[in-house]
Amino acid sequence: MRRHIAHTFAGWGIPTALALMEVRAAVPPEVLVFASGGIRSGVDAAKAIRLGATLVGSAAPLLQPATDHTQAVFDTFQAYIEELRIAAFCVGATSLDDLRRAPLRRTDTWEYVAV
Numbered sequence: 001m002r003r004h005i006a007h008t009f010a011g012w013g014i015p016t017a018l019a020l021m022e023v024r025a026a027v028p029p030e031v032l033v034f035a036s037g038g039i040r041s042g043v044d045a046a047k048a049i050r051l052g053a054t055l056v057g058s059a060a061p062l063l064q065p066a067t068d069h070t071q072a073v074f075d076t077f078q079a080y081i082e083e084l085r086i087a088a089f090c091v092g093a094t095s096l097d098d099l100r101r102a103p104l105r106r107t108d109t110w111e112y113v114a115v
Contacts, residue, residue, distance in 0.1 A: 017051055024052025042083025049099050050091075 014022075016038045023033055035053035039045055045056040058080070065072035093099040 016048065020048060020051040020053055042080040042085070043087045045080060046084050046087035046099060049096060050102055050104060052100075 016035060020033065020035055027033065032054040033052055034055045034057060035048035035051075036057035036059070039048060039056055039058040040061050045058070048056050062073055062076055065076045088094070088096075088099045091099065091102040093102050
């Protein structure tokens with residue numbers, strides 16, 4: 001039954017990437033925009049930051065490590081940070097401000113940036 005219910009809601013909502021772009025376009029630059037939902041890695045965090053997030057949150061990927069040990073949560077955060085750094089490097093950014101201004105290539109589907 002749970003799978004059926006989950007399947008029913010599979011297309012529910014607005015993808016995080018599109019929501020971020022719409023919100024960022026609608027509010028003044030000084031308004032903080034928090035992105036969560038679908039953030040599973042440092043790469044997802046980098047995408048969210050580039051698309052307009054001021055802050056990024058992630059919960060689901062931390063649930064299992066949290067049941068294991070405190071060190072597992074720390075290790076997960078360390079991996080997120082390293083992934084974020086590598087993603088920033090890949091677009092030539094040396095800071096989060098640089099990442100926010102990195103070139104964004106638009107496609108018809110936006111699938112490659114989906115968070």
